[in-house]
Amino acid sequence: xxxxxxxxxxxxxxxxxxxxxxxxxxxxxxxxxxxxYLWVVMTxxxxxxxxxxxxxxxxxTPSLEAFHYLIVEKGIMKNFFNSVIxxxxxxxxxxxxxxxxxxxxxxxxxxxxxxxxxxxxxxRMMPPVAVLIPIFVTFQTAGLLDTLVGLVILYTAMQLPxxxxxxxxxxxxxxxxxxxxxxxxGDTWFAAFRKVTLPLMMPSITATSIFVMILSWxxxxxxxxxxxxxxxxxxxxxxxxxxxxxxxxxxxxAAVVLITAPLILFVLLLQRQLISxxxxxxxxx
Amino acid sequence: MADIEINSLVKQFGAFKAVEDVNITxxxxxxxxxxxxxxxxxxxxxxxxxxxEMPSSGRIAIGGRNVTFxxxxxxxxxxxxxxxGLYRHLTVFGNIAYPLEVRRLGRVEIASxxxxxxxTMQITEVLQRKPDQLSAGQLQRVAxxxxxxxxxxxxxxxxxxxxxxxxxxxxxRAELRHIQKSVGVTTIFVTHDQLEAMTMADRIIVMKDxxxxxxxxxxxxxxxxxxxxxxxxxxxxxxxxxxxxLIRLEGRIVAMTEYFAIPLDADWAERNGLASLIDTxxxxxxxxxxxxxxxxxxxxxRIVAExxxxxxxxxxxxxVLQCGSVMVTTRTSTTETAHLSKDEGSSxxxxxxxxxxxxxxxxxxxxxxxxxxxxxxxxxx
Numbered sequence: 001x002x003x004x005x006x007x008x009x010x011x012x013x014x015x016x017x018x019x020x021x022x023x024x025x026x027x028x029x030x031x032x033x034x035x036x037y038l039w040v041v042m043t044x045x046x047x048x049x050x051x052x053x054x055x056x057x058x059x060x061t062p063s064l065e066a067f068h069y070l071i072v073e074k075g076i077m078k079n080f081f082n083s084v085i086x087x088x089x090x091x092x093x094x095x096x097x098x099x100x101x102x103x104x105x106x107x108x109x110x111x112x113x114x115x116x117x118x119x120x121x122x123x124r125m126m127p128p129v130a131v132l133i134p135i136f137v138t139f140q141t142a143g144l145l146d147t148l149v150g151l152v153i154l155y156t157a158m159q160l161p162x163x164x165x166x167x168x169x170x171x172x173x174x175x176x177x178x179x180x181x182x183x184x185x186g187d188t189w190f191a192a193f194r195k196v197t198l199p200l201m202m203p204s205i206t207a208t209s210i211f212v213m214i215l216s217w218x219x220x221x222x223x224x225x226x227x228x229x230x231x232x233x234x235x236x237x238x239x240x241x242x243x244x245x246x247x248x249x250x251x252x253x254a255a256v257v258l259i260t261a262p263l264i265l266f267v268l269l270l271q272r273q274l275i276s277x278x279x280x281x282x283x284x285x
Numbered sequence: 286m287a288d289i290e291i292n293s294l295v296k297q298f299g300a301f302k303a304v305e306d307v308n309i310t311x312x313x314x315x316x317x318x319x320x321x322x323x324x325x326x327x328x329x330x331x332x333x334x335x336x337x338e339m340p341s342s343g344r345i346a347i348g349g350r351n352v353t354f355x356x357x358x359x360x361x362x363x364x365x366x367x368x369x370g371l372y373r374h375l376t377v378f379g380n381i382a383y384p385l386e387v388r389r390l391g392r393v394e395i396a397s398x399x400x401x402x403x404x405t406m407q408i409t410e411v412l413q414r415k416p417d418q419l420s421a422g423q424l425q426r427v428a429x430x431x432x433x434x435x436x437x438x439x440x441x442x443x444x445x446x447x448x449x450x451x452x453x454x455x456x457x458r459a460e461l462r463h464i465q466k467s468v469g470v471t472t473i474f475v476t477h478d479q480l481e482a483m484t485m486a487d488r489i490i491v492m493k494d495x496x497x498x499x500x501x502x503x504x505x506x507x508x509x510x511x512x513x514x515x516x517x518x519x520x521x522x523x524x525x526x527x528x529x530x531l532i533r534l535e536g537r538i539v540a541m542t543e544y545f546a547i548p549l550d551a552d553w554a555e556r557n558g559l560a561s562l563i564d565t566x567x568x569x570x571x572x573x574x575x576x577x578x579x580x581x582x583x584x585x586x587r588i589v590a591e592x593x594x595x596x597x598x599x600x601x602x603x604x605v606l607q608c609g610s611v612m613v614t615t616r617t618s619t620t621e622t623a624h625l626s627k628d629e630g631s632s633x634x635x636x637x638x639x640x641x642x643x644x645x646x647x648x649x650x651x652x653x654x655x656x657x658x659x660x661x662x663x664x665x666x
C-alpha cells in the first residue's frame with residue numbers, strides 16, 4: 001500500500017491556538033490595576049504645587065519634598081518600624097498557634113469539632129467595626145492602649161480564624177500515612193510532625209504567612225482607634241500626616257510608596273513560594 | 286523476630302464493631318495473610334498490631350511481650366502502607382535511612398545498611414531521586430526497602446501491591462515470598478486479592494464483617510472451607526453454589542436442584558450422616574474444575590445444558606452453562622475440550638465429580654460436608 005503523502009487536518013481544530021484575546025484581557029486588567037498606582041507614585045515625587053494643580057501633568061521635575069517632610073519632619077520611620085514589629089510578631093504568633101489548631105481540626109475527630117470550625121469561620125463574618133468600642137474599653141482597662149503588645153495581641157486574635165481555615169484544608173491534603181509511617185519507624189508524634197508534616201506544609205505555611213502579614217501591615221481601623229503616639233503604625237500615620245485641613249496629595253503619594261515598597265519587595269522575593277503554596281492541593285497529585 | 290499472639294481482639298467505632306473477637310497465633314518466621322473483602326476489618330486488625338489504632342478490648346503480644354496499648358515506637362514493627370507512605374520531601378536514600386536516623390545510628394552505618402538493602406531490592410540507581418520521579422514498581426520497592434532496613438521483630442504490609450499492574454504484581458509475588466523466607470521475619474500481609482494470599486501465604490486468615498472465619502493453610506482453605514463465604518471467596522473463577530434439596534432417588538441420596546439431580550457418593554453421604562438431612566434444603570458447591578463436559582449425554586454426563594458463553598483463557602477454557610435459570614461455570618484444559626462446540630446456545634452434557642462436592646447450610650452458611658476428595662491426611666504442613 002502506498003504511504004499517504006498528505007497529513008490529516010481537522011478544520012475545526014487549527015494547528016496554532018489563536019487565543020490573542022487572552023492577552024487583550026490580561027493587558028486591560030494590568031492597566032486597570034497598575035495605572036492608579038503609577039499615578040500615586042508619580043504624585044509622591046512631585047512638589048506641593050504641581051501635585052495639587054488642576055491640570056494633571058505626565059512630565060514634571062521630580063522632587064523629594066514630600067519624602068523629606070515625612071521622614072525628617074514627621075519621623076514616619078518610627079511608625080514604619082512599629083508596623084514591621086506588629087505585623088511580624090502577629091504573623092508569627094497567629095501562624096504558630098493557628099497551625100496547631102488547624103492540625104487538631106484536620107486530624108482528630110472530637111465532639112464539637114464541626115462547631116469549633118464553624119465558630120472559627122463566623123468570626124471572619126463579623127465586621128470588625130462592630131467590636132471596636134468593646135475592644136477599646138477592654139484595652140483601656142488592661143492598659144494596652146497605644147502599646148505594641150496590645151496591637152500584636154489583637155492582630156494575632158484577628159488573623160487566627162483565617163490561618164486556621166487556610167491550614168486546615170492544607171493539613172487535610174497531607175495523608176496521615178506520612179506521620180503514621182514515621183511513628184511506626186520509631187518517632188514520637190511530635191518528631192513525626194516536625195520532621196515529616198511540617199516540611200511538606202512549608203509552602204502552604206509560607207503562603208498563609210504572607211497573607212496574614214499583608215493583612216496586619218494594612219490594618220487601619222483598629223490601629224487608628226487604639227494608638228496615638230507611641231505605637232502608631234503606618235496606615236493611621238499616613239492618614240494623620242497627609243490629610244489635615246486639605247489633602248496633601250504629594251505627601252500621600254510618598255507615604256504610599258513607603259508603605260507598599262516593602263510589600264512589593266517581599267512578594268517579589270517569595271513569589272514562587274506563594275504560588276506553589278496557593279496551588280497546593282489543586283495542582284499537585 | 287518474634288511470634289505474635291492475639292487474644293479476643295475487639296475494635297469498636299461507636300456502635301460499629303470493626304473487629305470482633307479475633308484470635309490469632311502466628312509462629313516465628315511465618316508469612317500470614319489477612320484476606321477478606323474491603324471493610325472486613327483486616328486493615329484495622331493490622332493497624333492495631335502496629336499500634337496506630339488502640340483496641341477496644343483484647344490482648345496483643347509480640348514475642349511474648351504484651352504490647353496491646355503501647356505506642357507504635359515501642360513495638361519495633363516495620364510496616365508498608367497501601368500508598369507506601371514515602372516522604373515526598375526526602376530522596377529515596379533519605380526515605381530508607383529515616384528509621385535508622387530515628388534510632389541515631391552513625392552516618393557510615395546508615396549508609397552501608399541502606400546500600401545493602403538497596404542492592405537486595407535493586408534500587409541502587411534511584412537512591413538519589415525523589416519519590417515523585419519513580420515508577421509504581423520502584424516506589425513499592427523503596428517502601429519494602431524501608432521496612433527491611435531495620436531489624437524489626439514483625440513486618441506488616443497493608444495491601445502493598447494494589448497499585449501495581451498485573452504483570453508487575455506477578456513478579457513481586459515471587460520476589461516478596463523469596464525475601465520473606467530468606468529474611469525469616471514474621472510477616473502479616475493484608476490483601477483482598479485471594480490469588481496473592483493463595484500464592485504467597487504460609488497460612489491465611491479469612492475475615493468477613495470483622496469476624497475471623499477460618500485460619501488455615503492455603504490448601505486447607507481451598508479444599509476444606511469452613512463456610513460458603515470462604516469457599517466462594519477463594520478460587521478463580523469462583524465455586525458454583527446451587528440451591529438444592531436432598532432426596533432419595535432409586536435408593537441413593539442425590540441433591541436435587543430445580544432442573545437436574547446431582548448424584549452423591551454413597552460412602553461420603555453415609556460418613557457425613559446425610560440420611561438425616563433428607564428433604565432439607567442445602568447449598569451444593571462444586572468448583573469449576575470439578576465439572577467435566579461432553580458433547581452428548583452418557584451414563585455419567587447426565588446433566589444437559591445449553592452453552593451460555595465460552596471464555597478461552599489460553600491454557601484453559603471456561604464454559605458457562607445454563608440449565609433453566611441455573612448457571613454453572615466449568616473450567617477445563619484447552620486440549621481436552623478442543624473438539625467441543627464453542628457456539629452459544631449449543632447443547633452440552635455435564636458431570637459433577639462426586640468426589641468434589643461440598644454441602645453448605647443455607648441459613649448459617651457453614652459447611653455441612655467437606656468434599657470426599659479433600660482428605661486432611663494428605664495435608665502437608
